[in-house]
Amino acid sequence: MSTALKDIPSQFEVMDKPLESQMTLSMGPQHPSTHGVLRLDLRLDGELVVKTIPDIGYLHTGMEKLFEYKKYQQGIVITDRMDYLNPLGNNLAYVMAAEKLLQLEIPQRAQVIRVLTCELQRIASHLVWLGTHALDIGAMSVFFYCFRHREKILNLIEAASGGRMTPSYFRIGGLMMDLPAGFERRCKQFLDDFPEALSTLKHLLRETPFGRAVPRALA
Amino acid sequence: MTEKLHGYVEKLKQENAGWVTDIKDELGEVTVIIPREGIVDVCRFLRNSEGFDLLSDLCGADRGPEEEPRFEVNYHLFSTTHHDRLRLKVLLSEDDPTVSTVTSLWRTADWHERETYDLLGVKFEGHPDLRRILLPSDFDGHALRKDYPLRGYEPYSMN
Numbered sequence: 285m286s287t288a289l290k291d292i293p294s295q296f297e298v299m300d301k302p303l304e305s306q307m308t309l310s311m312g313p314q315h316p317s318t319h320g321v322l323r324l325d326l327r328l329d330g331e332l333v334v335k336t337i338p339d340i341g342y343l344h345t346g347m348e349k350l351f352e353y354k355k356y357q358q359g360i361v362i363t364d365r366m367d368y369l370n371p372l373g374n375n376l377a378y379v380m381a382a383e384k385l386l387q388l389e390i391p392q393r394a395q396v397i398r399v400l401t402c403e404l405q406r407i408a409s410h411l412v413w414l415g416t417h418a419l420d421i422g423a424m425s426v427f428f429y430c431f432r433h434r435e436k437i438l439n440l441i442e443a444a445s446g447g448r449m450t451p452s453y454f455r456i457g458g459l460m461m462d463l464p465a466g467f468e469r470r471c472k473q474f475l476d477d478f479p480e481a482l483s484t485l486k487h488l489l490r491e492t493p494f495g496r497a498v499p500r501a502l503a
Numbered sequence: 504m505t506e507k508l509h510g511y512v513e514k515l516k517q518e519n520a521g522w523v524t525d526i527k528d529e530l531g532e533v534t535v536i537i538p539r540e541g542i543v544d545v546c547r548f549l550r551n552s553e554g555f556d557l558l559s560d561l562c563g564a565d566r567g568p569e570e571e572p573r574f575e576v577n578y579h580l581f582s583t584t585h586h587d588r589l590r591l592k593v594l595l596s597e598d599d600p601t602v603s604t605v606t607s608l609w610r611t612a613d614w615h616e617r618e619t620y621d622l623l624g625v626k627f628e629g630h631p632d633l634r635r636i637l638l639p640s641d642f643d644g645h646a647l648r649k650d651y652p653l654r655g656y657e658p659y660s661m662n
Contacts, residue, residue, distance in 0.1 A: 341637040348622075349646060353653050384530055 306334070313342050356382050356456060364450040369409040372402050372441070375454040382456045394458040401444060401453060404471075407478075408437040414485065423494045426485060433481045436474050443467055508533040508589055511553055518548055534590040539602045542593050546578065546605050555580040555589060558605070561615035563623040565649045573597040574625055578605070595625060604630040622647035 312323030321342040327335035347366065351359050363378040364371040376398060383390065390398075415430030438448045443464050445451035453460050489495045505528050512535055515522050522545050525536040537545050549555040560579040567573070578591040593602050604627040605612045616627040617636040624645035627633055635642060644651055 341635075341639070344637040346646065349651075349653060352649070387530070 312339070360452050360454065360456075361450070364447075364452055367409075368449055369412050370405055371449065371451055372398075372405040372453060373409075375452065376402055379454045379456045386456070388457050390458055393462075397444075397459055397463060398454060400471075401441060401451075404437050404440060404474075408434045408441075411437075418489065421498060423488065423492075426488045429481070429485055429488065433478065436477075440467070440470055440474065443470065505531060505533050508587060511549065511587070511589060514553065515545060515548065519544070522548075532588070532590060534592050536592050536594065539593045539595060542578070542591065543603045543605060543608070545591065546580075546608050549580060549589070549591075550608055554582045554584045555587075556583055557581040558609040558611055558615075559588070561605070561612055561619065563619035563625050563647075565623055565647060567649045568597070571596065574600045574623060576602055576619060576625060600624060601626045601628055603628045606630060621645070624648065 306327055306329050309326040309328055310323065311326050313321050323339040323342065325337040325339065326333050327337075345365070347362055350362055354362065360375055360378060363374040366374045411430040411434040415427040415434075418426035418430075441451050441453070442448045444467060445453035445460060447453075487495075509526075509528070512523060512526055512533065515535070519541070522537060522541045523535055524538055527534040527536070535545075546558075557580070558578065559581040560577070562577050562579075564575045564577065565573060566575065572594040574595040574597070576593045576595065578593075580589045580591065581587075595602060600623075602625065604616055606616065606627075606629075613630070613632070614636060616630055617632070617634060619625050620627060620630075620633055621635040621637055622645055634640065638646065643656065646655070
């Protein structure tokens with residue numbers, strides 16, 4: 285491994301050898317696991333990849349251009365789509381930038397709700413990471429367990445904002461609206477249930493035949 | 504709050520008075536306007552002597568076709584040792600939107616400069632590989648310029 289790494293030329297060095305010894309292979313635009321669409325121009329020398337030219341534009345959505353044609357409040361809707369696993373985090377970054385420019389002070393209740401919902405969203409986002417990562421290395425069931433618990437968080441966010449994946453919950457200066465009645469009870473219920481869910485996931489990743497095989501394969 | 508940041512600007516001025524055109528201190532952020540001839544030297548000084556070892560972002564902006572100078576390139580520097588952030592800004596005219604590359608100082612500038620070139624048409628002199636990065640290589644125009652229409656000029660076909 286280390287010898288092969290040493291042989292890889294630096295990024296700016298152009299490797300152009302005649303085609304007898306090298307070939308160019310286009311990998312993509314769909315990556316096998318397709319979490320993001322990417323195309324790679326691979327230059328192969330035998331079976332060794334000696335150079336890779338990535339083509340990253342397939343995911344470009346032109347959002348900066350869209351913002352030019354929107355009012356500041358309308359822009360919040362676009363931020364939902366930037367990272368569809370963490371829309372509230374993007375809402376937050378956007379409204380905080382606008383609030384900084386306006387030098388607004390946010391009501392404390394709104395600040396607390398922002399932190400609370402963002403943290404729930406973060407757990408949901410990490411569950412997708414964990415589930416799809418396990419899927420990529422061959423463990424199907426972890427994915428379903430992760431998504432089951434993520435759905436509970438999305439239900440909470442839906443109760444607060446009306447949207448599962450695109451909440452647009454934050455506004456410049458505060459929130460779209462206060463948390464609904466019963467949110468506290470449902471949130472507490474989730475927090476009570478989640479530690480057990482985590483230990484189930486841990487068990488699936490460590491104690492199953494699959495979980496025991498991975499460390500052996502990596503050793 | 505920003506005294507420490509002004510300290511870096513003072514050091515810049517002591518090193519070479521011609522390096523600092525203007526200083527803006529707003530909302531707790533300090534922006535230094537640098538003449539474009541000096542940007543590489545300023546970056547090298549801040550990186551080597553003042554500990555700004557990370558170029559956390561490099562981006563362009565179009566202030567609008569009626570503005571002169573029309574374009575700006577922003578360098579967001581960060582220090583992983585003392586955790587200060589400093590923004591450098593180079594202003595460029597529409598006739599000659601060219602500035603020297605900082606890829607020799609931070610390799611990360613490579614893709615950032617390509618993006619700025621792709622979307623705004625700012626050219627980076629000395630860049631090792633100045634191609635479009637997000638849009639197709641045969642795309643016409645620079646999409647983030649303010650006078651570029653939202654839907655482009657004609658339906659774009661990938662063929």
